[in-house]
Amino acid sequence: MRKKEKTLKILEILGNEIPEPVTELDYKNPFQLLIAVILSAQCTDKRVNLVTPELFKHFPDAKSLSEAEFDDIFPLIRSISYPNNKARHLMGMARLLMEKHEGKVPPSYSDLVELPGVGRKTANVVTSVLYNEPRMPVDTHVFRVTQRLGIAKGTTPLQIENQLVALIPDAMIPKAHHYFILHGRYVCLARSPKCTECPLTELCNYYKKNHKKLTGGSPT
Numbered sequence: 001m002r003k004k005e006k007t008l009k010i011l012e013i014l015g016n017e018i019p020e021p022v023t024e025l026d027y028k029n030p031f032q033l034l035i036a037v038i039l040s041a042q043c044t045d046k047r048v049n050l051v052t053p054e055l056f057k058h059f060p061d062a063k064s065l066s067e068a069e070f071d072d073i074f075p076l077i078r079s080i081s082y083p084n085n086k087a088r089h090l091m092g093m094a095r096l097l098m099e100k101h102e103g104k105v106p107p108s109y110s111d112l113v114e115l116p117g118v119g120r121k122t123a124n125v126v127t128s129v130l131y132n133e134p135r136m137p138v139d140t141h142v143f144r145v146t147q148r149l150g151i152a153k154g155t156t157p158l159q160i161e162n163q164l165v166a167l168i169p170d171a172m173i174p175k176a177h178h179y180f181i182l183h184g185r186y187v188c189l190a191r192s193p194k195c196t197e198c199p200l201t202e203l204c205n206y207y208k209k210n211h212k213k214l215t216g217g218s219p220t
């Protein structure tokens with residue numbers, strides 16, 4: 001089976017398994033999503049969702065956050081990873097939003113990556129989730145799942161991103177992003193993938209290789 005055909009089959013199966021492919025970060029507007037995605041770097045969505053309600057209460061918009069000092073923000077996010085850096089990034093991000101974008105989250109990728117704390121992955125998530133742009137943010141789950149399945153191969157997220165964007169039709173990319181993340185978070189776990197519960201075994205290189213090793217025979 002050709003890689004493109006295999007990828008479409010995988011997406012079709014995951015689409016049946018995951019009827020609502022949406023981000024698990026809680027947010028009510030673009031400003032809140034941008035904050036949540038910045039905070040989610042090297043941290044779980046669950047943990048981010050625990051701190052954001054209080055953070056959003058204190059800082060409901062870019063203006064209020066731009067006027068905050070480090071010590072106003074840090075205590076509210078201290079339980080997530082890298083709180084020092086992230087508190088500074090949030091301050092800088094909100095100040096730049098006020099200076100250059102009238103306090104609004106800019107819709108363009110190139111404006112987003114200029115904001116402190118916003119790299120390629122964060123800008124990809126924001127433009128994909130908010131504007132349905134055909135962007136593929138590659139986090140640890142996308143990186144692992146797509147390589148196990150054998151539809152991408154590389155040593156950097158950018159290599160994987162470029163291959164997936166070339167393989168998947170534009171209109172399907174935003175959903176595909178969520179499929180891979182959710183599949184990696186709940187089924188294709190990093191240490192012990194739940195292959196016995198997975199509907200993708202017949203299409204999965206990792207499964208075929210490891211199943212063969214275990215049985216000493218041909219993969220079924």
Ligand code: SF4
Nearest residue numbers: 188193195198204207
């Ligand atoms: S068969 Fe196993 S390794 Fe392959 S995608 Fe499913 S859970 Fe992951």
